[in-house]
Amino acid sequence: MKLKKYLVDKLIEMILLIGFMIMTMSVLLALKLQTGILILYFFLCILFFVPVILSDYLKKRSFYRELLTNIERLDKKYLVLDTLNEPSFYEGQLICHAMYEINKSMCENVKKYELNVNSFKDYLEMWVHEVKIPIASLLLMCHNHSVDVKKYKEQLRRMDFYTDQVLYYVRCEHAENDYIIKEVELDRVINESAQKNREDFLAGDVALKVENVDMKVMTDKKWLEFILNQIINNSIKYKANNRESYIHIYAEDFKDKTVLHIRDNGIGIAASDLPNVFKKSFTGENGRKHAKSTGMGLYIAKMLCDRLGHKVEVLSEQSGSEADDNSESFTELRITFVKNDFYKVR
């Protein structure tokens, strides 16, 4: 609160006071009093009016200054009301009361939406579980009446992949108690993910090399499997057609962390797209030029990693021009699991 602006605001009151002074002084002048008394009266007026305006200013200043600095310092600005001292003057009390009412009605409104969103997410989660039953049923039917059903199975696997994506999308944004972090054997998770994508590997003629993953990490098994599925699915989808494709999975063990590398020799990601691959709905050049993409897979994977406390990075290189045989392009995802002795204590 600036004194100058405050005074400009109080212009009318000040004009009235000055007017009052001029009036009384002209009356005094008309009474032909001594100039000394007039000057004394003038200074008395000033001495009286200045504190009146100043005391009002100081009273308000302390309240508004607190209000403004608190708003600036808070990241959740709507909580500012709870940080203020009850103001001693009427105007401030009115403002506080109004803010309280506004806050309350907004909270109610937000709550309403929160309930809506949560019930929708609950329904979605339930729906995914429901829809998995017919998918399971169809897969069994395909298996039992096995007359060239590869193409049907492939479509079913795609359905399963996308329903999984919906499920984990819901979970990554509001999962407080859906995951359990415990010691997980990395090779088992990789194996399960590999089995799940086996037919895609074989159909796409992509070789899988897994080395040195015989170790344990702290994570949620199901979530990690989903994350691997997303990465592997991308690698198979964006493989380079002019050479033998492979996905190479290996892990490095350090004193304080374990790093899992998933590297493919696919078409790679353009350097300009690289910083954005984890953004929601980002499809980039590959999504436009090559296989269709929703831009959700890596976003969800990243969100899940953040929740689990894993670091995920992407490295990629695309070799120069189209005429080039792409011999060096690759994409590598790195997931870093932090080791924490705390978990090992029983």
Added chain:
Amino acid sequence: MKKILIVEDDLSICSELKELLKNAGYEVEILRDFSNSKENILHANADLILLDINIPGLNGEMLLREIRKEADIPVIMVTSRTSEADEVLSMSYGADDYVTKPYNPTILLLRISAILKRTEPAEGRLRYRDLNVYPAKGVLANENAELSLTKNEMIIFKHLLERQNRIVSRDELMTELWDNNEFINDNALTVNISRLRAKLADFGYENVIETKKKQGYILQ
């Protein structure tokens, strides 16, 4: 013949599962009455139970706990719920395995046979005709000679041997190999099988692995 009890309320899954398991050589019973599940299950006298979590009446996890109080039958939980918490809960109640829908049928069969084998009293060494099979060493041996197989060949041979005189599909062999972290492709499987054949033929077992067109292989 091993008897498997299916506890599942979705009828189409039930009948398909039944067919799948029958084709794999199991006797199958389906639980139809969920009003008194526990008694009915114990009464069925099965060798293994496939138990769904979302069933009418008592839910699968509770039911499992009740069953465990009285019997030690192997139980595989089958569910469309895919959270680690559900799995941990089921395992802590004493499930032997946990499979999520939609499951790969071949993997389900693999899991079933693994559990049945685990709970069965060990029946000594693995034998094929007059050969002793040593899977860990990768060796087949009779009194006079030894035949060493590569890891992949051994996995294939062992899988065929455990299902002797039955047709084993390529998909089954592939699943088994990938389950053992041997991520090979179709060509490599073909190569491995012809090598295995050649090795067995050299060792005096001509044409013991027969190809059934479009169905798979059979070990005589």
